[in-house]
Amino acid sequence: MAEASLAAGHSAAEHATTTGLNHRKVLMWAFLGSECLFFGSLISTYVVYRDHSLVGPFPQDTFDIPYTSVSSFVLLMSSLTMVLALAAIQRANVKEMRVWLAATALLGTVFVGGQVYEFTDFVRHGLTLSTNLFGTTFFVLTGFHGAHVTIGVILLTSLFLNSLRGKIKKEDSLTVELAGLYWHFVDVVWVVIFTVVYLLPY
Amino acid sequence: MATAEHAIPMSHPAPRSYNGIWSWIFTVDHKKIGVLYGVTAVVFFLIGGIEALLIRSQLMVPNGQVVSPEAYNELFTMHGTTMIFLALMPLSVAFFNIVVPLQIGARDVAFPRLNAFSYWVFLFGGILLNSSFLFGGAPNAGWFGYANLTELPFNHATHGIDFWVLGLQILGVASMAGAFNFLVTIVNARAPGMTFMRMPLFTWMTLVTSFLLIFAFPVLTVGLIELMFDRLFGTNFFNPVAGAEPLLWQHLFWLFGHPEVYILILPAMGIVSDVLPTFSRKPLFGYPVVAYSGVAIGFMAWGVWAHHMFTAGLGPVADSVFSMTTMLIAVPTGIKIFNWMATLWGGAINFKTPLLFALGFIAMFTIGGLSGVMLAAPPADWLENDTYFVVAHLHYVLFGGTIFGLFAGIYYWFPKVSGRMMDETFGQIHFWLMLVGFNLTFGGMHVLGMDGMPRRIYTYPTGMGWDFWNFVATIGAFTIAASTLVFLYNFFSSVRYGKLAGDDPWDGRTLEWSIPSPPPHYNFAEIPVVHARDPFWVQKYGGEGHGHRQMAPVPIAGGAHDTENGHAEHAHLNIPMPNESFYPLIAAAGLALALGGLLVGLPPGQVPDFPPSWVSVVGVLTLFVGAYGWALEPAMDE
Numbered sequence: 001m002a003e004a005s006l007a008a009g010h011s012a013a014e015h016a017t018t019t020g021l022n023h024r025k026v027l028m029w030a031f032l033g034s035e036c037l038f039f040g041s042l043i044s045t046y047v048v049y050r051d052h053s054l055v056g057p058f059p060q061d062t063f064d065i066p067y068t069s070v071s072s073f074v075l076l077m078s079s080l081t082m083v084l085a086l087a088a089i090q091r092a093n094v095k096e097m098r099v100w101l102a103a104t105a106l107l108g109t110v111f112v113g114g115q116v117y118e119f120t121d122f123v124r125h126g127l128t129l130s131t132n133l134f135g136t137t138f139f140v141l142t143g144f145h146g147a148h149v150t151i152g153v154i155l156l157t158s159l160f161l162n163s164l165r166g167k168i169k170k171e172d173s174l175t176v177e178l179a180g181l182y183w184h185f186v187d188v189v190w191v192v193i194f195t196v197v198y199l200l201p202y
Numbered sequence: 203m204a205t206a207e208h209a210i211p212m213s214h215p216a217p218r219s220y221n222g223i224w225s226w227i228f229t230v231d232h233k234k235i236g237v238l239y240g241v242t243a244v245v246f247f248l249i250g251g252i253e254a255l256l257i258r259s260q261l262m263v264p265n266g267q268v269v270s271p272e273a274y275n276e277l278f279t280m281h282g283t284t285m286i287f288l289a290l291m292p293l294s295v296a297f298f299n300i301v302v303p304l305q306i307g308a309r310d311v312a313f314p315r316l317n318a319f320s321y322w323v324f325l326f327g328g329i330l331l332n333s334s335f336l337f338g339g340a341p342n343a344g345w346f347g348y349a350n351l352t353e354l355p356f357n358h359a360t361h362g363i364d365f366w367v368l369g370l371q372i373l374g375v376a377s378m379a380g381a382f383n384f385l386v387t388i389v390n391a392r393a394p395g396m397t398f399m400r401m402p403l404f405t406w407m408t409l410v411t412s413f414l415l416i417f418a419f420p421v422l423t424v425g426l427i428e429l430m431f432d433r434l435f436g437t438n439f440f441n442p443v444a445g446a447e448p449l450l451w452q453h454l455f456w457l458f459g460h461p462e463v464y465i466l467i468l469p470a471m472g473i474v475s476d477v478l479p480t481f482s483r484k485p486l487f488g489y490p491v492v493a494y495s496g497v498a499i500g501f502m503a504w505g506v507w508a509h510h511m512f513t514a515g516l517g518p519v520a521d522s523v524f525s526m527t528t529m530l531i532a533v534p535t536g537i538k539i540f541n542w543m544a545t546l547w548g549g550a551i552n553f554k555t556p557l558l559f560a561l562g563f564i565a566m567f568t569i570g571g572l573s574g575v576m577l578a579a580p581p582a583d584w585l586e587n588d589t590y591f592v593v594a595h596l597h598y599v600l601f602g603g604t605i606f607g608l609f610a611g612i613y614y615w616f617p618k619v620s621g622r623m624m625d626e627t628f629g630q631i632h633f634w635l636m637l638v639g640f641n642l643t644f645g646g647m648h649v650l651g652m653d654g655m656p657r658r659i660y661t662y663p664t665g666m667g668w669d670f671w672n673f674v675a676t677i678g679a680f681t682i683a684a685s686t687l688v689f690l691y692n693f694f695s696s697v698r699y700g701k702l703a704g705d706d707p708w709d710g711r712t713l714e715w716s717i718p719s720p721p722p723h724y725n726f727a728e729i730p731v732v733h734a735r736d737p738f739w740v741q742k743y744g745g746e747g748h749g750h751r752q753m754a755p756v757p758i759a760g761g762a763h764d765t766e767n768g769h770a771e772h773a774h775l776n777i778p779m780p781n782e783s784f785y786p787l788i789a790a791a792g793l794a795l796a797l798g799g800l801l802v803g804l805p806p807g808q809v810p811d812f813p814p815s816w817v818s819v820v821g822v823l824t825l826f827v828g829a830y831g832w833a834l835e836p837a838m839d840e
Contacts, residue, residue, distance in 0.1 A: 017390045023312040026386045034378065034416040041424035041454060045439065054445040130436035133445055140431060140439075158830075 028178045032185045039189050042144060043196055046137040053132040062122055062134075063198055071114035072194050075149075078107035079187045082180045092170040098163055101176075104183065105156040108149050115146050138197065145193060148186050155179055220782055228782040230314035231723055235321050236299030237619065239292050240612075242325055246288035249332070251686065253281040255679055258643075262676040264664035274660035275342035276362065280332075282345030283366065286466065287373050288328045290600065293608050294469035295320075295377075298384050298408050300619055301611075304714035304721065305402045307393025307730045312386040314780045315832060320379035322790030323372060330798050331369030334362050337801075341366035344658065346459065347429070349440035349451035354433050358807035367430045368797045374419045374426075375793060381415035384408055393713075395732035399493070402712045403486060406493045407472030410500040414461045414468075417504075422458035425451060434800060436809040452514060456507040464503045466600060467567075468496060470607025471538060474560045477610050478542055480708050481557035482549025485736060488541040495534035502531045512583045521580040528578040532571060539568060555629030556708075559610035562637055566602025570595055573648065588658075591651025597644045609633075609689070616693075617707045621719040622700030628692035635685035642678025646671030711739035724777040785835060789828025795821025 017023060050059075085100035119139065127135045159179055162168055168175065220228050229235060257277050260268040269277065299317065303310055311317050334340045339360030343352045350356060352363045388409045392401070401409075428439035429451070438444035440451055479486045486492060508516060508524040542564055551557070573595040577583050586592060609632075616624050655668045662668050706715040716738045717726060734740040799818030804810050 018392045018396075019390050021390065023386050023390055026390050027313070027382055030382050030385050030416060034382075034420050037417050038420035038424060041421045041457075045424070045428065045450065045454075048450060049446065052445045052447075129431070130438060133438055136431075136437040136439055136444075140428070140437065144427075158833075162834075 022174055024174065024178055025181075028181050032181065035185065035189075039141075039145070039192075042137075042141045043192065046141050046197060049133040049137050053134045055132050057122075057125060057127045057131070057134070059134055059138075059197075062125065062127055064118070065198060067114075067118065068194065068198055071111050071118070072190065074107050074114070075111045075187055075190055078104045078111070079184050081107060082183045086173065086176050086180050089168065089170060089173045089176050094163055094168060097168070097176065098160055101156050101160045101163070105153050105160065108153045108156070108183075112146055112149050112153070115142065141193065141197070145186070145189055148189070152179075152183050152186055155182070225782065227787065228318075228784050230310075230318050230780050230783055230786070232299045232303050232311050232314065232317060233619070233721065233723075235317050236296045236301075238321050239299060239324070240296035242321075242328070243289050243292035243296060246284055246292070246328055248686070250281050250284035250289055251683065253277050253284065255683060257281060258676040258679040260660065261662070261672050263673065264662055264666075264669055266661045269660070271660040272339075272342065275658070276335075276340040278658055279341045279344050279362075279366075280335075283331065283341065283370075285600075286345060286462070287370065288324075288331070290466055290604050290608070291377065292324055294411070294466075294604075295324075295380050297404070297469060297473065297608075297611050297615070298380070298411075301615060301714060302384060302387065302405050302408050303391075304618075304717065304725060305405045305712050306388065306391065306396055307713050307726060307732065308387065308391045309725050309729075309777070310780060311383050312391050313383050315783050315786045316379055316383050318783070319786035319790050320376045320383065322787050323376035323379065323793060326790055326794035326798075327369050327372035327376060330372060330794060331365055334360075334365035334369075337361065337365070346455055347451075348448070348455075349429060349432075350442065350448045352429060352433075353440055354807065354809070361801060361804055364430075364433060364801055364804065367426050367433070368800060371423060371426050371430070372794055372797055374423050377415055378419050381412040381419075385412040385416065388412070393729050393732055396737075399490065400732055400735045400737065402472075403475030403489070403492060403496075404469070404472035407468040407475070407496050410496050411465050411468045414465050414500055414503060418458045418461035418465065421454055422462075425454035425458070428454075434804075434810060435812075449511075449514060452511050453507070456510045457504075459510060460507040461503045463599075464499055466604050467607075468499065470563065470604045470611075471496070473607045473611040473614070474542065474563050475538075476712065477556045477560040477614050478545045479736070480614075480710055481552045481554060481560070482546050483552070483709070484545060484549040485711075485739075486541070487544035487547075488537075489735065492538055492541045495537045498534040499531065502527065502534070506531055509578060509583075512580045513587045525578055525580055529575065532575055532578075535571060539564060539571075552708075554613075554708075555624070555626060555633055556610045556614035558630065558633045559606045559613065562633065563603055563606040563610065566598055566606060566637075566640070570598030570600075570602055573598065586651055588656055589651035590647040590655045590657060593657055594644050594647035594651060597640075597647070601640060601644070606636075609636075612693075614708070615714075616696065617703030618714055618719050618721070620697050620700070621703055622696055623703045623707060624696040624700060625692050628688055632685050632688045632692065635688060636682060639678045639681025639683075639685055642681060643675045644678070646674050650675075706738075709742075711736035713738055716741070722775075724775065724779055727775055727777075781835075783832070783835060785828050785832035787828075789825055789832060792821050792823070792825030792828050796825055797821070 019026070081100045081103040085097050085104060088094075088096035088100055119142075122135075127138075129135055129139050156179060159168065159176060226234060226238065229238075256269060257274070260266040260274060260277075299311070332340075339362045341347070341362035342360075343357060343363060343366075347363065347366060352366075357363050388401070388405055398406075428437070431437040432439050432441065438446050440446050440448050442448065475486055475492055505527040506524060508514075508520060509528045512521055512524070573591065577586055577592065577595060613624055613629055616622075650668055650671045653667050655662065655666070655672075662672070703719050705718050707719075708715070713730060713732075714721075716730070730737065796818050799815050799821050802815035802817045
């Protein structure tokens with residue numbers, strides 16, 4: 001029984017589960033499934049209210065597509081560094097994992113920082129939460145996404161600090177994998193938001 | 203000495219470090235958490251019941267003077283919100299907690315601390331919601347809170363709606379945490395040999411309900427967030443002046459709201475599906491069909507939401523489509539009814555209280571279903587909507603259905619939890635009195651609705667033809683109250699003085715009856731290996747399980763035992779179990795403070811200034827402390 005667990009790449013202290021998957025992995029996938037409904041509802045609200053604003057600023061006057069493309073690229077690259085972090089810990093290379101975790105957290109912070117700058121710029125041009133439907137739906141949708149990224153950065157930083165205390169070893173690669181699942185999901189949500197909100201023609 | 207192979211491994215054995223009330227406050231044991239859920243839910247049920255009695259007192263005669271119109275609006279809003287979110291759902295969760303791990307042969311749920319967290323969040327959310335009565339006024343816009351009646355320009359005399367929005371968001375977290383837990387537990391923690399098609403039906407319905415919960419609540423959360431942002435941060439989600447569509451609220455709410463009613467009914471259907479075979483001494487007829495129809499209901503639940511919006515002006519195409527999908531969903535529901543009847547047919551019926559309530563469920567829910575089919579036709583619904591016809595329908599399915607099913611579960615599983623039997627005579631009195639009172643209350647409402655009495659009116663003039671059935675309904679409501687008192691008396695006296703139940707008082711079929719009553723904290727001395735559906739029955743009697751004793755009952759190894767030595771031997775088992783923990787409680791308190799703190803210092807009738815009060819800040823910090831402590835606590839691998 002212990003051999004089966006090890007063969008599946010789990011910690012030796014784990015007990016057998018019905019599917020062979022770790023409980024926390026099933027939980028994370030179920031959680032991400034429900035998050036699809038959460039972001040889906042917010043995105044749907046944005047789509048339903050597109051072209052409904054009675055006053056400006058309007059999306060076409062407001063967006064800086066090249067700028068947002070760069071920050072999207074930054075977030076996309078953070079998914080790459082996340083994968084590299086997981087690969088490192090699966091090879092028992094804790095130091096390398098730390099490097100890539102720090103890189104992921106840093107790229108995520110750059111993304112959020114870029115959003116903060118972008119939003120303050122929008123506000124300076126007269127777009128606030130209460131200006132019109134565009135402001136309302138845009139800031140709430142991207143704000144909740146940004147909050148999810150921030151929580152992810154805090155999670156990654158916690159993993160980084162915990163590994164400095166020697167608490168993350170090869171057998172704990174599941175924890176890094178779960179953080180990775182969350183991080184990739186947040187990235188995919190951004191791809192959808194970027195496409196639906198910024199890129200689709202008005 | 204039992205092996206530790208299937209026990210939850212830990213880095214060190216669990217000391218029983220808490221006694222008395224503290225063992226309840228820091229518990230992570232699913233059986234204790236289930237009892238906490240059940241007792242709390244019953245208290246809220248009584249509160250909701252008192253709200254109902256006040257409503258019925260006000261409507262007993264025309265031009266009633268019992269409560270003011272404003273108070274009446276708060277009463278029907280809180281009655282609905284309390285009964286749905288604070289009574290029926292938590293009572294179902296109490297059964298998920300107590301019963302499901304026992305039925306699947308597990309020692310606990312997949313995430314015991316998450317389980318404790320969901321209970322404390324539920325308690326704090328319920329308290330926050332009800333505290334609105336003390337802080338200026340309860341919510342008053344119905345349990346469905348339609349925008350833009352709930353928006354600041356139309357609802358600013360009190361902060362009731364703010365309490366409603368935040369209370370429901372907190373309760374949503376509790377519901378989802380529980381649902382994630384049961385989903386993972388049922389998918390991933392079943393005993394060896396317990397395939398999906400060997401699971402008891404109650405566990406099946408818990409699984410479907412858990413999926414519905416995790417997908418439906420995020421939609422409600424988004425609607426509530428949007429309403430909250432409109433009221434607290436000045437956004438325009440439901441502000442027609444800015445070009446918004448109040449109809450968006452209705453879509454978001456009912457996309458949640460319709461799966462919600464299946465969340466409310468499926469657990470009770472699962473209870474009935476377990477009770478009927480036990481009290482007919484026959485296996486469930488058409489087990490695969492009953493299981494699959496539950497799954498079908500879970501999928502189809504997402505395609506019917508706009509039948510709550512037939513009168514909202516969606517147009518004939520939308521109305522027709524949703525009418526068809528709504529009538530279609532009656533099919534898997536009806537299939538269950540026929541399978542239940544076939545289960546009873548030819549069985550050796552044991553007319554004990556659990557069966558009475560299960561039979562009551564079938565009869566009352568069928569009536570509710572029939573009125574539901576009448577509502578599914580838009581031309582009819584245009585006359586019936588927002589009348590007492592709908593009030594009749596919803597109470598036949600939720601009271602005659604869910605509540606009767608939950609009572610069946612209480613009488614059925616009470617012996618397992620407490621080790622004692624509830625009094626059968628008082629149980630019968632409770633059932634018959636409640637059945638009569640229930641039908642007196644809600645039967646005549648079909649007529650009231652057909653005679654045009656609208657919902658949510660605080661009084662009515664004489665001469666409308668409504669006087670008689672309103673009077674009868676109030677008599678019925680107080681009869682229900684009397685039957686509830688009978689139940690409470692029975693419950694509390696049985697806990698103390700009930701006849702000792704033994705392990706298997708009903709000659710049960712499923713694994714929970716194979717262990718002592720009450721179960722030891724580790725549930726199973728040895729995790730059972732399952733070879734068949736109704737595994738305990740097959741173990742006792744062998745073969746197809748048609749209720750004829752083929753051999754003397756064979757005790758399951760590690761399960762039922764009746765010798766003093768057996769008891770003593772099992773009491774010395776050192777099966778490690780998850781540690782008690784206070785971090786779930788801290789995290790729950792942090793969440794409640796963080797969100798509840800948004801209510802502190804709200805100015806009357808306008809959007810408050812940013813930032814929120816220090817209470818929210820303290821709440822967020824407490825949440826972080828709780829979460830980090832939880833994550834870093836030296837507990838076991840899961």
